Amino acid sequence: MSYVKKDLISINDLSKSDILYFVETAKEFKKISLQDIKKVPTMRGKTILNLFFEPSTRTKTSFEIAQKRLSADTINLSISQSSVAKGESLSDTILNLQAMKPDAFIIRHYESGAPFFISNITNASVINAGDGINEHPTQCLLDIMTIFEHKKEIKSLKIAIIGDIFHSRVARSDIAGLSKLGAEIYLYGPQTLMPRFINSDNIKIAGSMETAVKEADVIIMLRVQKERTSFYFIPSIEEYRNYFKLTSEILKLASKDVLILHPGPVNRDVEISGSIINSGKTVILDQVENGIAIRMACLYILLGGRHS
Amino acid sequence: MIDKKLNEIIFKNDEVNKIIDDLAAKIIKFKFNFSNLIIVGIKEGGVALSDLIHKKVKEGTGFDCLSGYVDITLYRDDSFAVKKTVKSTEMPFNINDKDILLVDDVIYSGRTVRAAIDDLICFGRPKSVKLAVLIDRGGREIPICPDFTGKKIKIPNKYDVKVELASKNKFIEKI
Known part of the structure; x- marks a missing residue:
C-alpha cells in the first residue's frame, strides 16, 4: 500500500x-x-x-x-x-x-x-x-481514528454532526471522510448555518435536536465560531444555548454507547453542557x-x- | 529476463532444523543469566526464529524468558529509500538492566542490526545486547558481528537469501 x-x-x-x-x-x-x-x-x-x-x-x-x-x-x-x-x-x-x-x-x-x-x-x-x-483533513482523519478505537465499523453508524455546519471546515471534512466509509450522517444546527446543498443519500438534515441525537452512535458537536459568524447568523448566544446545546437530557435519546466528539476549543455550556465533559462522557482528549x-x-x- | 533456475535451495528441512538446534545449543551453553534474559526478534525475518529459540531455551534450561519484537522501519539509515508499512515494536516491559538477545534470520550489511539496537535503546538501557543469527552471509558494511551464528556461508552480492521457518516445510534459498 x-x-x-x-x-x-x-x-x-x-x-x-x-x-x-x-x-x-x-x-x-x-x-x-x-x-x-x-x-x-x-x-x-x-x-x-x-x-x-x-x-x-x-x-x-x-x-x-x-x-x-x-x-x-x-x-x-x-x-x-x-x-x-x-x-x-x-x-x-x-x-x-x-x-x-x-x-x-x-x-x-x-x-x-x-x-x-x-x-x-x-x-x-x-x-x-x-x-x-x-x-x-487531519482533523477528519483523527476523528475517524478515534471512532475506530471504539467502533469496529463506521459503515452504517448513525453519526450526528451538530452546530455551525456552514462555517465548519471540520464538518466539511468529516462529512466527506465519514461518507466514504459508509456512515449515515445527520446534520442539525440553526437554519442559517446549515449547508445550502446536499447531494448525497447518506446525508440527512434533521428537523430537531431530538431527531439528530436519537439513537446516534456518534455525536460530533461543533464550536460556535464567534470569529466567523459575528452574530448575524444567530440571534444570540443565549438562544443558541436554548436550542442547540447538547444536554444530558437530550443525550439520553442517543445509543447507549454513544461517542461524543468535539474538535475543540469547546465553548462550555454553549454547544455542550460542561457536565457532560466533566463526567468523562466525551472522547475529546482521545482526539x-x-x-x-x-x-x-x-x-x-x-x-x-x-x-x- | 528472470532465470528461474537462479532460485536455489541451499538447506532444507532437517538441515535447517540442525542449524537451528546448533544455534540454540550455543546460546544455551553460553553463561547467560536466563532469568534476566529477553529474546527479541527483528521483524519480519527474525520473528519465527526468535520464537523457536525461545522454545528451545525453555526446553533446555527451564527458563521461560520474556520475548519481544522490534520493527526497524522508523530507524533505518535510509528512511525513505524503501517505502515500508510501519509495523509495531512490541516491548511491553522494562528493559533497563536486562540482557537482550537480538535474533535475526540473515545478517548481511549489518545495518538492520544497527537500526534494531537504536530502536531497543529507546525503551531503556539494557545491561547487555548480544546478537544471534541463523545465516551469516558476509558482506558487512558496518562493524557489527554476531555473537552466535548458525551457519556462515559466502553468497555473492547479486543474490538474496530467503529463510522460511514458519511453515512445516523449512528451507533456506538464494534468489
Whole structure:
C-alpha cells in the first residue's frame, strides 16, 4: 500500500483505502508517544515550516510535537511578526521560504483554498491544517481514528454532526471522510448555518435536536465560531444555548454507547453542557492524543512518498 | 529476463532444523543469566526464529524468558529509500538492566542490526545486547558481528537469501 501524492489538501483527494492506510499507520505511531523516549530518527534532516495565519492551540502544538517526535527540524513562523504584516503577498512569502529548501509546509489560513494555492507554487509537501471554511483533513482523519478505537465499523453508524455546519471546515471534512466509509450522517444546527446543498443519500438534515441525537452512535458537536459568524447568523448566544446545546437530557435519546466528539476549543455550556465533559462522557482528549499520531502518519506518508 | 533456475535451495528441512538446534545449543551453553534474559526478534525475518529459540531455551534450561519484537522501519539509515508499512515494536516491559538477545534470520550489511539496537535503546538501557543469527552471509558494511551464528556461508552480492521457518516445510534459498 502506498500513497504517492505530495500534498494533503482535502479529504476528497483520499480514497477509502487511503483513509484506512493513514489510520492504520497512525496506530503504529501512537505507540511512539507511549515510549520512554518519545522520538524516532525517521525524519532527520527534514525541514518543516509551520505557517499558521490563524490562531490555533491544538493543531499547531500537535503538528509541532509530531514533527519533533519524528526528529524533523521545525520552524514556526509567527505571521504577525513576519513580512506578511508588511504587506508581502502570499505567493511571494511562499516563494521566498521555498528558496530556503523546506521539505514541507503546514498551512493554517483564514482563506479557503490557500493551502491548495500554495501546493501549486512549491514542490515541498503541503498539509492543510485548516483553511477558512473549507477543510481540515487531519482533523477528519483523527476523528475517524478515534471512532475506530471504539467502533469496529463506521459503515452504517448513525453519526450526528451538530452546530455551525456552514462555517465548519471540520464538518466539511468529516462529512466527506465519514461518507466514504459508509456512515449515515445527520446534520442539525440553526437554519442559517446549515449547508445550502446536499447531494448525497447518506446525508440527512434533521428537523430537531431530538431527531439528530436519537439513537446516534456518534455525536460530533461543533464550536460556535464567534470569529466567523459575528452574530448575524444567530440571534444570540443565549438562544443558541436554548436550542442547540447538547444536554444530558437530550443525550439520553442517543445509543447507549454513544461517542461524543468535539474538535475543540469547546465553548462550555454553549454547544455542550460542561457536565457532560466533566463526567468523562466525551472522547475529546482521545482526539487530541490521536491528533499527534495522525499528523506523524501524514508526515511520514507524504514525505516518504515517491512523487515527482 | 528472470532465470528461474537462479532460485536455489541451499538447506532444507532437517538441515535447517540442525542449524537451528546448533544455534540454540550455543546460546544455551553460553553463561547467560536466563532469568534476566529477553529474546527479541527483528521483524519480519527474525520473528519465527526468535520464537523457536525461545522454545528451545525453555526446553533446555527451564527458563521461560520474556520475548519481544522490534520493527526497524522508523530507524533505518535510509528512511525513505524503501517505502515500508510501519509495523509495531512490541516491548511491553522494562528493559533497563536486562540482557537482550537480538535474533535475526540473515545478517548481511549489518545495518538492520544497527537500526534494531537504536530502536531497543529507546525503551531503556539494557545491561547487555548480544546478537544471534541463523545465516551469516558476509558482506558487512558496518562493524557489527554476531555473537552466535548458525551457519556462515559466502553468497555473492547479486543474490538474496530467503529463510522460511514458519511453515512445516523449512528451507533456506538464494534468489
